[in-house]
Amino acid sequence: xxxxxxxxxxxxxxxxxxxxxxxxxxxxxxxxxxxxxxxxxxxxxxxxxxxxxxxxxxxxxxxxxxxxxxxxxxxxxxxxxxxxxxxxxxxxxxxxxxxxxxxxxxxxxxxxxxxxxxxxxxxxxxxxxxxxxxxxxxxxxxxxxxxxxxxxxxxxxxxxxxxxxxxxxxxxxxxxxxxxxxxxxxxxxxxxxxxxxxxxxxxxxxxxxxxxxxxxxxxxxxxxxxxxxxxxxxxxxxxxxxxxxxxxxxxxxxxxxxxxxxxxxxxxxxxxxxxxxxxxxxxxxxxxxxxxxxxxxxxxxxxxxxxxxxxxxxxxxxxxxxxxxxxxxxxxxxxxxxxxxxxxxxxxxxxxxxxxxxxxxxxxxxxxxxxxxxxxxxxxxxxxxxxxxxxxxxxxxxxxxxxxxxxxxxxxxxxxxxxxxxxxxxxxxxxxxxxxxxxxxxxxxxxxxxxxxxxxxxxxxxxxxxxxxxxxxxxxxxxxxxxxxxxxxxxxxxxxxxxxxxxxxxxxxxxxxxxxxxxxxxxxxxxxxxxxxxxxxxxxx
Ligand code: FAD
Ligand code: NA7
Numbered sequence: 001x002x003x004x005x006x007x008x009x010x011x012x013x014x015x016x017x018x019x020x021x022x023x024x025x026x027x028x029x030x031x032x033x034x035x036x037x038x039x040x041x042x043x044x045x046x047x048x049x050x051x052x053x054x055x056x057x058x059x060x061x062x063x064x065x066x067x068x069x070x071x072x073x074x075x076x077x078x079x080x081x082x083x084x085x086x087x088x089x090x091x092x093x094x095x096x097x098x099x100x101x102x103x104x105x106x107x108x109x110x111x112x113x114x115x116x117x118x119x120x121x122x123x124x125x126x127x128x129x130x131x132x133x134x135x136x137x138x139x140x141x142x143x144x145x146x147x148x149x150x151x152x153x154x155x156x157x158x159x160x161x162x163x164x165x166x167x168x169x170x171x172x173x174x175x176x177x178x179x180x181x182x183x184x185x186x187x188x189x190x191x192x193x194x195x196x197x198x199x200x201x202x203x204x205x206x207x208x209x210x211x212x213x214x215x216x217x218x219x220x221x222x223x224x225x226x227x228x229x230x231x232x233x234x235x236x237x238x239x240x241x242x243x244x245x246x247x248x249x250x251x252x253x254x255x256x257x258x259x260x261x262x263x264x265x266x267x268x269x270x271x272x273x274x275x276x277x278x279x280x281x282x283x284x285x286x287x288x289x290x291x292x293x294x295x296x297x298x299x300x301x302x303x304x305x306x307x308x309x310x311x312x313x314x315x316x317x318x319x320x321x322x323x324x325x326x327x328x329x330x331x332x333x334x335x336x337x338x339x340x341x342x343x344x345x346x347x348x349x350x351x352x353x354x355x356x357x358x359x360x361x362x363x364x365x366x367x368x369x370x371x372x373x374x375x376x377x378x379x380x381x382x383x384x385x386x387x388x389x390x391x392x393x394x395x396x397x398x399x400x401x402x403x404x405x406x407x408x409x410x411x412x413x414x415x416x417x418x419x420x421x422x423x424x425x426x427x428x429x430x431x432x433x434x435x436x437x438x439x440x441x442x443x444x445x446x447x448x449x450x451x452x453x454x455x456x457x458x459x460x461x462x463x464x465x466x467x468x469x470x471x472x473x474x475x476x477x478x479x480x481x482x483x484x485x486x487x488x489x490x491x492x493x494x495x496x497x498x499x500x501x502x503x504x505x506x507x508x509x510x511x512x513x514x515x516x517x518x519x520x521x522x523x524x525x526x527x528x529x530x531x532x533x534x535x536x537x538x539x540x541x
Contacts, residue, residue, distance in 0.1 A: 006132070012036035012453070013127055013136035015113045018047015020142030020428035020442045022094060023068055025103055027450035028140070032457070036138075039129060041112035045098055046091040047144055052189070053170035054378075056196030057087035060188065060217065060279055060333055061437045062249030064230040065237065066090070069443035074100055075234045081227060083278075084219045113141075115394035118423060123463045123538060125424065137461075138453055142428035143389035145438075150382045150499060152184075156358040166379045167193055178202040180373060182364065185380030186212055187492075188332040193380055198340040205372055207364070209351045211323040213304045217333040218277020241444070245514035247437040248280040258287040258296035270303040279331035291328055291486050301327040311338040320350040328486040330494060384502070385493045386431040386509045387411035397422035398465070410496075410505035412471050414532060415522060417445055418452075420471040423463035423536065426452070432478055434518040435494070435510035444519055451526040452533075462537045470532030478506045481513035 014024045017040035028036040044050045049057075059066045063080040074097055080089060098104055108131070115128040116139055125139040149168045157164070165171060167189045177200040183190055184207045191214055198204050222230070230237075241247055258266065273282045282300075289296040305322050312318035321338060340346045354366040363374040384391070387407060395403040398421050406412065406421055413419050416433020417426055426449040427433075434441045456462045482488060488507055491497040496504050511518060525532060 007126070007135050008132065009135045010035045010037050011136065012138040012140060013125070013134050014038040014140040014142060015127075016040060016047060016142035016144060016147075016428075017042070017045045017107055017109070018049070018142060018144055018147075019068060019094065019439055020047070020144070020446070021140075022097060022103075023442050023446035024140045024142055024426075024428055024449060025106060026068070026071070026101060027446045028138070028453065029103070029106060030101060031450055032454055034138075034453070034457075037106045037108060039108045039111040039113060039131075039134075041110065043110050044091070044095075045107065045109075046094045047142075048146060049087045049090040049094065051147075051168045051170070052087055053172070054087075054167040054189065054193045054380075055176070056192040056194075056335075057167075057189075058192055058217070058219070058335075059085045059090065060248070061439070062278070063222075064234075065247060065249055065437055066439055067093070068097060069238050069241070069440050070447070071097070072234065076231055081222050082219055083222065084217060113393060115396075116425075117396040118398055118425070120398060123424070123461045123536070137424060139425045140428065140449060141390070141425065141430070142442075145386045145389070145429045145431075145433075146383040146493075148384045148388035148391075149379075150384050150388075151379060152381055154184075154356055154359060154364075156360065158359075159361050160359045160363070160374075160377060161361040162363070162374050163376045164379065165376065166381070168383070174376070176201060176376065179375040180363075181205070181376045181378060182207060182372060182374040183378045183380055185378075185382060186210075187380065187382055188330070189382065190380030191332060191334045191337045193378060194346075195335050195337045195340055197378075198343060198346050201345055202375075204340075204346045205374075206346070206348045207351055207356065207372075208320065208348060210325070211321050212329070212332060213301065213323050213327045214332045214334045214337055215274060215279055215282045215304065216277045217279075217335050218275070219335060238440075241440045241515050242519045243516055245436070245516060246280060246284065247440050247515050249278060253284050253288070254286065255288050256286075257289050258293065258299055266299065267303070270300065274303075274307065277333065279333045283331045292484050294326075294486065297326050297328065297486055308338055311342075313342050317341050317348050320348050320353070325490055326486050328490045329492045382493055382498055384499050385496070386429075388499070390430075395422070395425075397425070408503070410503040411509055412475060412505055414466045414471055414474045415445070415448070415518070415525075416441075416511070417448065418466040418533075420466045420468045423465035424456075431509040432474065432506065432511060434515060435508075435512045436515040436518070440515060441518065444515075444522055448522045448526055452530060455530065456535070459535070459537055462535055464530065464533050464535050467532060467534055473532075474511075475506050477513075478508070478511050481511060481517075482507055485512065487512075 011034035012028045021038045028034045063085045111131040127134040181204045273286045309318045354368045363372045411431035413432040416430040496502040
């Protein structure tokens, strides 16, 4: 802590000004009337959508579901009229939400939390930031699960004299028109970026390690009737969260099995989903066994492989773009990605065939000895997800134990919200939370945190702490939910294996049993006075 400087006292300190921080503030200040503030290291509000300003950045949740849930007035005034939403519109929406709810004065930007220590005598958190210290009874960390960038250590990268940018730290002043652009990474972000940047690039080269399955997004304008219907039925959507698994849009979660229909029918169903567009249409509205039955998965994968070869003119490029592993990563969609490889200004280098050996001042060299000259290198290399946002912080809980110590074998939590040994600390979208459309999860977690805190406010200096047994039980629940999933057989950020050496207590740091099951668990816990928790009331209280 900063010796000799004044400490600002608040009831609740919320860290992070994305959907999570805003939702937590709405609950704690708006509903419970607490003196709560948000600190944010960036210079603006929006979280993911403040940082990820790369050309082409778009939600892949349908717009009427990618909003702060349970906010009727805000929902009615939101003027999104396309199926998916562009990053600047989401940023403006969150800015507007803060003003609409008259919360602007409760945000302190350009303030980075560095450390936090639980003081057992006062049962409060002392939080150290680069702009001074805070004392808060409740600490809410809404740091984001895709917020810490992954910047791989390529040999000689510092030699490169061109511009290097990560998609999650996109600068305002970069004009890509006419530039020789190299892109490393072809996940959701790389695919979105390349499709957009190829429109004006002098030359764009994709340095691809693993080809991806992608289906058309088919972004389009909503009709006035559709828009009116979304507004009229928002409460139905929110009620629906308790019944659906993912909640990314109005996707009928189909119970039909892949091989329960004839080959012709199957092809027609895939074709229908391809034409309707959207990753969750393809994965959820076609057949129910895509992620559990190997043959079913192969059938869907083959359909997309055939599409790639019919879109991409050059057979060798098509070969390189064709995925061979199972179709079992977070599904992605695009707005003409495979098509860009027919353009003369776009080329593909397979890093499987020719890995990067090193960078020079002019570009990068691959193992075939070729120098690829570049003006700009774009790292679309993703994130050190979930616990990555916490690892650089010095958070010390009860008995002087740090979060990094507690998570030495991998992150642990209950519902992605609480951690044993860290009383009165609540995470939004912490590790081991639900794998779903995230705003509903955030809304549910914020409300749950509100209920937990409300149960304590009348007991001076009391704290609530997850028991060790309940933490272990939740991890087991997460493991059980994953059993039989083909997702287990592919590597990606969902399993932490995009980051060398990352440790996991469960195969994935997600609870994959669905939004319905998550909400049921959260409600049961709160309705029954938090049986997985211990409330500590100091004897002097
Ligand atoms: P974030 O929006 O990440 O906000 C966390 C904030 O905490 C950041 O502003 C960060 O600067 C701040 N912070 C972190 N550490 C500190 C610190 N120590 N001190 C101070 N401030 C700190 N999800 C979906 O459900 N659907 C989608 O379509 C979708 N599309 C996405 C597209 C992209 C390109 C990316 C990157 C993510 C996408 N996501 C999507 C996930 C997205 O992150 C969530 O939907 C949501 O925005 C998370 O909100 P959050 O507030 O929890 O975290
Ligand atoms: P992802 O999905 O983690 O994709 C990262 C991409 O970067 C992926 O293609 C990786 O290849 C590639 N990558 C990462 N490290 C390297 C190295 N060292 N060399 C070559 N290529 C590398 O991140 P995104 O930002 O696209 O998407 C994350 C989520 O944000 C997404 O699911 C949405 O929810 C929004 P790999 O596949 O590992 O071979």
